Ligand SMILES: Nc1ncnc2c1ncn2[C@@H]1O[C@H](COP(=O)(O)OP(=O)(O)O)[C@@H](O)[C@H]1O
């Protein structure tokens with residue numbers, strides 16, 4: 008191929024530069040992790056790491072990182088390290104460096120010169136310099152020098168104490184907003200870590216196409232793990248705060264727990280966790296949220312029982328029977344709109360339409376139906392997508408065997424779509440299980456409900472000789488649910504006081520239990536999806 | 547429309563693009579959409595005036611090219627079959643008789659309406675909204691395009707195997723038992739089990755029989771409960787044939803059943819077709835000329851525009867075709 012550069016098939020041994028680059032990448036990733044942790048308050052910046060003040064330590068590491076990156080670039084440019092750099096670092100890198108240096112120069116100028124518009128030319132000068140530097144040089148210089156220099160400059164200000172733990176930049180706004188070191192130091196560390204880490208990864212890959220791929224990988228991995236890390240952090244945070252309250256008064260030993268009877272057989276549980284096994288009453292040693300847990304579970308079960316058959320049925324009609332046209336489009340737009348309707352609107356609907364029809368007072372049933380309506384659009388949308396994704400070949404094959412359309416739908420199409428339906432239901436349940444506003448209006452009575460008033464929906468069914476032949480007073484009673492309880496506990500402080508010895512622990516424990524309940528619904532849903540997928544596929 | 551007597555009109559020079567010409571009626575009394583087959587000289591009508599062009603030759607289709615005398619009974623008798631998709635005229639006045647217990651191959655370039663013709667034999671075209679079918683198709687003398695036809699019964703009698711293997715995402719056993727179960731011929735549901743009427747044994751017998759007939763039993767008898775999608779492409783296609791056999795059809799329609807398979811799997815399917823033709827009437831669409839020559843007893847050639855150009859004994863069609871266009875097609879000059 009004309010003009011193609013020949014590069015050696017096997018790269019010469021490059022273990023030492025690669026070790027330097029790996030070390031630089033490790034430092035960068037470590038700095039990013041520390042930065043994120045310190046943003047969340049896990050690593051206080053006014054403390055010390057191993058005897059060295061945190062800010063100084065960060066600064067030192069940044070300088071080392073910057074030096075390593077620059078060293079790699081210069082080493083490559085001088086031919087000490089064997090690489091395959093492109094003629095320049097590329098447009099994205101150029102613009103990115105120019106922007107970073109513009110911000111850096113501008114900030115410095117406005118801090119040093121205090122006021123005026125002097126920051127603008129200063130930023131323009133540094134940004135322009137970075138632009139020229141990156142654009143005009145070969146990739147190995149262009150992508151390492153500006154990045155390493157940023158790390159060194161920022162690290163230097165940390166090292167010299169120009170920016171210390173108590174540094175504050177008063178922005179001078181009326182609202183008295185100010186930029187504190189608590190935010191700036193971690194943020195700057197993360198930014199420098201990303202920049203220099205990218206440069207180090209590029210150098211690790213020997214620049215060129217392979218190097219850029221390595222750089223991109225580094226950014227993607229750091230990004231993904233940061234997201235996952237934040238998620239776990241949230242859960243861990245709630246757990247750490249919630250577990251003490253959850254375990255208040257918990258005991259293990261034979262015969263300590265409450266007695267439950269399943270199908271006529273009474274069993275005394277060997278564990279007692281009052282928080283999830285008790286309600287609230289004056290006589291209790293420890294108060295608990297059992298009625299709220301039961302209420303939440305029944306709410307979700309009721310909503311799913313209502314919404315899934317309706318939603319799947321509507322989706323089957325729209326996908327398999329209705330002509331694709333105005334009607335289906337209108338329904339689609341309407342369902343999408345319904346799914347984004349604020350939950351309080353559903354609550355109002357339940358309050359004014361359902362509550363008067365179910366005995367005039369708030370009730371579990373009204374809550375179930377309201378949440379069922381909320382869940383319906385998502386079940387409909389996802390079921391429709393899942394049905395549309397079922398290959399037409401299945402329908403053809405079934406029709407060619409002389410099987411009727413309805414039987415085909417029942418035996419082939421819907422089973423093939425079930426994993427999708429379950430996915431939609433899981434997502435929807437995640438939303439409605441934590442919904443507070445609608446149940447506030449339709450279902451909840453007192454915040455502190457005693458344990459013997461936990462809704463016993465199954466036991467509540469009674470058969471009568473007159474229509475409607477079956478009654479269930481439990482469904483028609485107000486009860487409570489976890490999100491509502493949490494809301495009431497926190498905002499209004501309802502019921503706090505003598506009843507609960509440590510209110511904050513109680514609130515966190517309630518939040519943690521809500522999280523656990525929602526996660527266990529997820530687990531059930533994911534298990535169901537796995538089961539249906541297993542049946543469809545051959546693994 | 548298959549009127550083939552030469553008109554008195556003077557011949558026009560052949561066009562390089564026959565399809566554009568076919569779309570433009572030149573005579574006022576000619577109905578639109580009918581191809582102008584009478585404008586060019588018949589390539590074989592003795593005066594030696596052939597009009598060979600780079601593409602297809604302009605020639606008249608003669609009635610006798612499509613006449614095929616066979617012994618035995620005709621399974622299908624198709625007369626003047628026209629199929630439109632919206633304004634698109636996909637099949638033009640096809641008339642053909644298909645003998646029973648034999649293999650009939652349909653060949654022709656893509657888009658010439660082979661699949662359309664096949665689908666009109668078990669009324670699968672009804673499933674395509676834009677399709678309109680005119681004409682007559684009789685199976686064992688009974689018209690299938692009339693009111694009161696039981697589509698379930700028709701499709702039980704006339705089974706179909708599709709181009710790409712399409713087993714259901716169920717176990718091998720369930721795939722085979724699907725049709726009979728839905729038709730209520732065997733009952734294995736919980737209710738039947740409760741009433742002591744479960745036909746599980748009968749179902750297992752049926753599954754084995756169908757898989758044996760489809761030459762698949764030896765390969766899968768130890769994993770009947772595995773998902774069918776875990777089989778190889780060739781095995782899946784034979785499973786589809788077995789599934790088709792499960793409702794005890796008389797006719798099996800196959801639309802390029804081997805086009806997605808490797809040569810070994812193709813060879814297996816071809817062997818299977820030969821065996822099946824002893825008991826069943828097989829109509830097979832194929833892209834592959836050698837395959838048609840190998841396995842079929844008679845061959846029908848469709849050419850662009852959706853017309854049946856030649857139909858006859860396979861040896862005759864391949865060795866000594868009447869139509870020059872068919873010869874060009876078979877020798878690979880176009881298609
Ligand atoms: N479902 C359909 N809707 C509209 N037009 C179709 C459809 N199926 C086939 N056709 C048209 O009918 C003609 C014949 O198609 P087909 O029978 O699939 O040809 P072949 O199987 O010989 O390749 C083609 O022009 C094709 O575009």
Ligand SMILES: [Mg+2]
Pocket residue numbers: 660661662801
């Ligand atoms: Mg086809």
